[in-house]
Amino acid sequence: MNQDDLSLLVQRHLSGEASDEDLEQLDRAIVANEDLRRELLLDAGMAMQLRRLLAMPAIPPETAPVRHHWRRPLRFLIACAALVVLGVGLLLLRLPAPTAATAPTTATIPAPPAVLTASAIGHFSRLAPGTVMERGGVRFNPPAECDLVAGDSLQLPVAGEAELVYRDEAAGSGGRLRLERGTLICRIAASPAAKPLTIATRQADAVSVDGAFRIEATEASTRVQVATGSVRLAAAGSASTSMIHAGEAAVLRDGGAAPIILPASIIAWWPLDEGSGEVATDRIGTHTGSILDASWDGSGLIRFDGDQARVRIPAIGRLADLEQGDFSVLCRFRPDAYSNGQIQPEPNRQLQFLAGRQGHAIGLHFTAAGRVLMQHFLADHVPVGATSDTRLTLGRWYHLVGVVDRTQGESRLYIDGIRCARKVWPVNTATPSYGDAPWFIGRQRDGGRTFQWGASGRIRDVMLAAAALDDATVRRLCPTP
């Protein structure tokens, strides 16, 4: 057997392509030939190094979003044309201009009653013009400053704000205000713990006995941001409550059974519930994602098809080097299929990529065995991962959290609020820089023939946090059914 034949056997062996006969011949040669052993080891070292060196290519030019650039102006032009046609039509028909949408509410509202200071439990300030208050069955436009009386109902103009200082010095069991719409910045000035302030919205009851918070109510959702103290939040009509602490926020969607709690360290949140279109909005920052090659299902979620569907988010701002420090990746996942080879050929069947960064697959994965893996890399591109023992059931929603904790030197994985895997590694070990490799949801990369790792199922409420979330925090973040 000449040198070329031996090199060919080494080549096949190191890429997993050797036949039984090849291995038999190579085996004999290895035992007999010291030079071949050295060559094999050097070639193996090169192969591993080449995998790393070549696995970080420049990001291929994006082709799909090019469509967006002309689609948006086109839609805009069509909309403008439609408006022009409508306007001309109205003029020709001499129809009266519509007034209902802009008519002030003051015309139908009686003059404000005397402020009931005797039973006031708080004080509003900076109430925007156009605010409507209801008290004792009477609706009126309050002045910019007035007192809060238990049982008041408030409707601020769209995007309108007001401030409320709550000070329950009177007898009674605490104050209750109904906020129909708008944003209230609340501060509890002095309140015995037994006298909480309850703010009821369409979706939620927010109860606080201390601190300061901001509550924003719309027809679609209620959002609470706690600055100091805490707020107990429950879906309207539900006995189940969640405690929101200082620095945290929570959102309750219309019809939602439990709030979605946003950790204090959150830097991005993609609910992925837009229901249509090609933009995945970040509700925290400005990390807007592109939804590519995906369709939407009947419930308004992206149909991750195990193939091309994905969300791509540029690694800019805080996403550029998030993995260099402590970080956490969170999402809700409902698997539709295991990657048992039915979806994609090897090596794509190894994993489904749920959320993380391209190139070295940092983040949450769903393995072929139906388990969850949180992976990241140490110096020299050494991968470390925490894998769950639990096999996920198809068709069921799970709350997944992967944590990289450099201070403790460990990776943690949580399913439904319970820590189910932990992997230790040298504390404070650095991670290689991944340049401008983008973040992905539902697939590991754009294009490519291998290692796409398309997820099969539904993924929603993907969050990135710039901190290693601890057990107690993750438990609270997990939505209770």
Added chain:
Amino acid sequence: MASAHSEFLHHYTLVHPVLSAYVLGMTGRPAIAEELLQEIAVELWEKYPAYDRSRPFQPWALGMARIQVLRWRQAQGRQRRMLSMEALEQLTATASAEHGEMHERLRRLGSCLEGVQERGRRLLERHYAHGETAQAIADSEGRSRGAIEITLVRLRRALRACMERAGAEPA
């Protein structure tokens, strides 16, 4: 005085190329080699307090790696044909005899790679970074599997020669 952590990292960085080569040489499966290396790194760190600092680190690390490879072989049972135990032991001995030459050579791989022509680099990328088999590449390019394999062998030889040349040149 260096902490145990930085001391460990120093040792580990130096032996990582040999460990990588050893584990891939044993398993012949790059993805499995990556997975085993992860296990080995964690185990080395966990056992590091027991490491006798008066002895060289590399044989100790290779010993750990060997155990992991053996465990993997055991778990595979008869599912897959593998190199014999004899070949494994011979390779272990050869790897243990490495004294940093591999580390030095592989450090030059990145700059040598820059000298590879675009076509060759694309082939290396497909095979090593994207994990495409020689057969798959051959099918997509309308060439024979053997031709692709020979090209890969030649590219590796050229890179090896470059790494050796670069090492021989005065700094």
